[in-house]
Amino acid sequence: MAQVFQPRSNAIVRIVFIGGACLAVAVLVMAVAFSGSPYVTGAESVPQQPVPFSHQHHVGGLGIDCRYCHTSVDRSSFAGIPDTQTCMTCHSQLWTNADILAPVRESFTEDRPLAWKRVYDLPDYVYFNHQSHVNNGVGCESCHGRLDRMPLTQKKSSLSMKWCLDCHRNPSPELRPSGAITAMGFEDLSPEESGQLVAHYGIKTDRLIECMTCHR
Amino acid sequence: MTRWWFLGLAMVLALAGCQQEMAEQPRYEAYERAPDWPGNASARPPVAGTVARDARLEPVPQTLTLELNRELLEQGRQRYEIFCAPCHGITGKGEGMVVQRGFPAPPSLHESRLRAMPMRYVYDVITDGYGVMYSYSARVTPDERWAVAAYIRALQLSQHASTEDLTDVQRAELEVDQ
Numbered sequence: 001m002a003q004v005f006q007p008r009s010n011a012i013v014r015i016v017f018i019g020g021a022c023l024a025v026a027v028l029v030m031a032v033a034f035s036g037s038p039y040v041t042g043a044e045s046v047p048q049q050p051v052p053f054s055h056q057h058h059v060g061g062l063g064i065d066c067r068y069c070h071t072s073v074d075r076s077s078f079a080g081i082p083d084t085q086t087c088m089t090c091h092s093q094l095w096t097n098a099d100i101l102a103p104v105r106e107s108f109t110e111d112r113p114l115a116w117k118r119v120y121d122l123p124d125y126v127y128f129n130h131q132s133h134v135n136n137g138v139g140c141e142s143c144h145g146r147l148d149r150m151p152l153t154q155k156k157s158s159l160s161m162k163w164c165l166d167c168h169r170n171p172s173p174e175l176r177p178s179g180a181i182t183a184m185g186f187e188d189l190s191p192e193e194s195g196q197l198v199a200h201y202g203i204k205t206d207r208l209i210e211c212m213t214c215h216r
Numbered sequence: 217m218t219r220w221w222f223l224g225l226a227m228v229l230a231l232a233g234c235q236q237e238m239a240e241q242p243r244y245e246a247y248e249r250a251p252d253w254p255g256n257a258s259a260r261p262p263v264a265g266t267v268a269r270d271a272r273l274e275p276v277p278q279t280l281t282l283e284l285n286r287e288l289l290e291q292g293r294q295r296y297e298i299f300c301a302p303c304h305g306i307t308g309k310g311e312g313m314v315v316q317r318g319f320p321a322p323p324s325l326h327e328s329r330l331r332a333m334p335m336r337y338v339y340d341v342i343t344d345g346y347g348v349m350y351s352y353s354a355r356v357t358p359d360e361r362w363a364v365a366a367y368i369r370a371l372q373l374s375q376h377a378s379t380e381d382l383t384d385v386q387r388a389e390l391e392v393d394q
Contacts, residue, residue, distance in 0.1 A: 062313045065298040071355045077244040089350040090302075093319050111253050123239035 041158035046116040050103050060148035066182040076128040084108045119155050120158045136201045137175035150182040168208035292367025297361045308371045326375045338365035
């Protein structure tokens with residue numbers, strides 16, 4: 001009877017084992033990369049809105065400050081989405097016949113809110129507060145990117161816990177003087193200037209990475 | 217053996233089932249959709265006649281009662297540049313960016329009629345609007361309205377200052393510059 005296993009079977013077994021191990025590692029690496037990818041976290045996504053509102057035109061082109069529309073950003077946890085009356089302070093006179101603004105005019109005359117879709121949305125078990133960031137030197141751009149270059153609002157950060165902690169471990173490079181919070185394209189400060197700002201705002205970095213800060 | 221498979225499968229399914237239950241909790245976050253409520257909105261306008269807890273009940277004073285200091289003017293400047301400058305312009309001459317794109321031009325804040333107006337008038341224009349200008353009462357709080365009124369007064373004075381108003385030191389500096 002002929003031998004069932006030829007001498008070269010050893011090599012085949014080895015190749016199969018090593019190949020299998022490599023495959024397992026590759027799958028693991030891909031799974032980790034995938035779970036942090038923009039596809040899963042929604043970073044870079046652009047939700048469809050009832051009106052194609054352009055930050056590029058209003059912020060970049062007209063130079064309107066964020067707080068004209070997101071008024072509660074420096075006095076509450078919620079930044080606020082502008083009501084229809086805010087749009088109508090200008091669009092009662094400008095682009096009054098434009099079709100793309102028809103939903104805004106209907107909302108105004110029929111007293112029915114526009115249903116904007118959320119771009120940034122944390123899970124309900126995470127506590128976030130705008131006021132404590134923008135009144136302590138963190139600019140909108142650090143978290144929301146260059147709005148003045150977005151024809152449609154795009155999500156620019158993953159909102160993962162790692163993303164929050166990366167800044168909370170060492171916030172000083174992200175700090176700005178209080179006059180530049182809503183500015184876009186702000187030049188980074190030198191390390192000495194940033195250090196002075198940490199002291200100026202009285203930021204206690206040890207407290208920022210405690211679980212209780214964000215899960216309460 | 218088959219029973220173990222079944223148990224394993226049940227455990228995996230149970231894990232998958234409980235994932236992210238906490239992400240959507242049975243409460244409304246700010247402005248969250250509330251199906252079947254009017255406008256599908258959880259944020260409701262207050263019932264007519266509601267008085268806010270921190271609302272002032274006394275009548276609006278005729279003139280500024282807050283302390284007039286640098287801090288108040290800086291606050292007024294910040295709010296003016298956010299809410300008024302798009303139309304009235306940084307200098308108050310009425311040539312803001314939105315006016316350049318076709319919004320009806322407001323009068324210059326430096327014309328003599330408006331230089332003579334009391335601060336209370338600016339407060340009222342912010343509260344109620346004026347002509348094609350809408351009310352800003354939802355976004356500019358009463359204290360901020362006084363701050364803006366005080367800042368507009370400073371802006372008007374800045375366009376009608378003479379060297380007589382300067383201190384000796386400032387005048388000396390100006391002469392060196394020239």
